Amino acid sequence: MRPRLVDWTLLTLSLGAALGGFATWLMHDEQVVPFVALHVALGTAALLPLAWKLRRVSPRLARARAWDWKTPISVLTAVAAIGALATGAVWTRFQVPTGYPNGMHLHIAFGIALIALAVVHMALRFKLPTRHDWRDRRSILRWLGLAAFGAVAVPVQKALDHHLNLPGARRRFTGSRPAGDDTATAMPVTNWMFDHPAPVDTALWHLSVEGAVARTLKLSYTDLLALPQSTVRATLDCTGGWHSTQTWRGVRVGDLLDRAGVSPSARYISFVSVTGYRWSLPISEAREALLAVGYGDDLLTHWHGAPLRLVAPGRRGFMWVKWVTQVRALTHPDLGQWLKIFTSGLESANRFAA
Numbered sequence: 001m002r003p004r005l006v007d008w009t010l011l012t013l014s015l016g017a018a019l020g021g022f023a024t025w026l027m028h029d030e031q032v033v034p035f036v037a038l039h040v041a042l043g044t045a046a047l048l049p050l051a052w053k054l055r056r057v058s059p060r061l062a063r064a065r066a067w068d069w070k071t072p073i074s075v076l077t078a079v080a081a082i083g084a085l086a087t088g089a090v091w092t093r094f095q096v097p098t099g100y101p102n103g104m105h106l107h108i109a110f111g112i113a114l115i116a117l118a119v120v121h122m123a124l125r126f127k128l129p130t131r132h133d134w135r136d137r138r139s140i141l142r143w144l145g146l147a148a149f150g151a152v153a154v155p156v157q158k159a160l161d162h163h164l165n166l167p168g169a170r171r172r173f174t175g176s177r178p179a180g181d182d183t184a185t186a187m188p189v190t191n192w193m194f195d196h197p198a199p200v201d202t203a204l205w206h207l208s209v210e211g212a213v214a215r216t217l218k219l220s221y222t223d224l225l226a227l228p229q230s231t232v233r234a235t236l237d238c239t240g241g242w243h244s245t246q247t248w249r250g251v252r253v254g255d256l257l258d259r260a261g262v263s264p265s266a267r268y269i270s271f272v273s274v275t276g277y278r279w280s281l282p283i284s285e286a287r288e289a290l291l292a293v294g295y296g297d298d299l300l301t302h303w304h305g306a307p308l309r310l311v312a313p314g315r316r317g318f319m320w321v322k323w324v325t326q327v328r329a330l331t332h333p334d335l336g337q338w339l340k341i342f343t344s345g346l347e348s349a350n351r352f353a354a
């Protein structure tokens with residue numbers, strides 16, 4: 001394939017794979033599967049143009065005198081690409097390394113580095129393919145080959161995992177490793193970024209339901225426990241690569257909204273933590289979500305979000321806000337939540353600390 005087309009193909013596959021991988025975090029479980037398949041297909045297909053490109057540039061890399069100040073950036077871009085592919089393949093087959101960082105963390109880190117480096121590399125080196133390049137018949141044939149290679153990659157990898165009985169055969173469709181179900185202790189604790197609140201004193205704490213509602217509610221912990229309790233069986237699946245299914249117990253968000261007389265103009269429900277961390281769900285979905293006080297036979301422990309956390313069935317773990325103190329009915333999407341999940345825990349102390 002012509003060099004400029006190889007470069008262009010690599011860039012397109014990398015961006016596509018990264019976007020596909022990222023998009024799965026925002027989707028509801030039942031929409032995720034085809035996008036994960038696309039992510040794997042694009043990543044696997046990238047192996048071929050990456051090999052062609054490395055073969056093309058390796059003689060130049062071997063000659064020290066051919067290096068200029070841009071060369072290290074190109075080398076780092078290649079390292080990030082190989083790292084992203086290798087960690088992705090190893091994590092999905094063998095689910096290693098575990099611990100911190102695990103294979104999924106490494107995969108995400110390489111992926112983000114790759115996109116950043118690829119943008120710089122492109123600004124420094126990239127040349128658009130010419131009309132002449134696009135018309136090259138051999139390149140078109142090779143693209144068809146790439147598409148076929150990517151398409152068979154997904155079923156072949158799955159079959160391999162099952163036949164060799166690799167740990168990856170037991171991963172969830174999100175790629176996450178089973179951390180154990182229905183066990184209070186096996187479920188990991190994940191706080192991402194800076195949240196590390198002091199334990200909440202339930203005598204000081206309250207939950208408020210406010211925003212686009214007829215009457216603002218302010219409930220103490222005792223008030224909350226006196227409301228009708230429901231259970232929901234749901235899987236907490238962290239983008240960091242683990243999942244755990246529990247029977248969660250607490251108050252249905254729809255019940256709270258009805259009590260507060262939620263306005264027909266409310267479209268999103270935002271859940272706000274004592275740390276400032278917050279996330280929102282479309283109202284119809286939020287109604288089915290649970291504000292949980294516990295799971296199994298136990299009450300929540302501090303690090304799992306006591307006294308109250310969101311359980312959003314079918315949504316990724318980062319949306320399951322812990323230490324919830326406010327439910328806000330919104331008439332517009334909350335763009336600020338995108339900032340808050342990165343900066344929460346930095347500014348405010350827990351005003352309900354014991």
Ligand SMILES: Nc1nc2c(c(=O)[nH]1)N[C@H]1C(S)=C(S)[C@@H](COP(=O)(O)O)O[C@H]1N2
Pocket residue numbers: 187188189190191192193195236237238239273275277303304305316317318319320321322323
């Ligand atoms: N307030 C707050 N809620 C949070 C987080 C956080 O950092 N702060 N982390 C989220 C992430 S990324 C995950 S995966 C789950 C993990 O829940 P657990 O620690 O109970 O397992 O909580 C979510 N809720």
Ligand SMILES: [Mo]
Pocket residue numbers: 190192237238239240317318
């Ligand atoms: Mo997470």
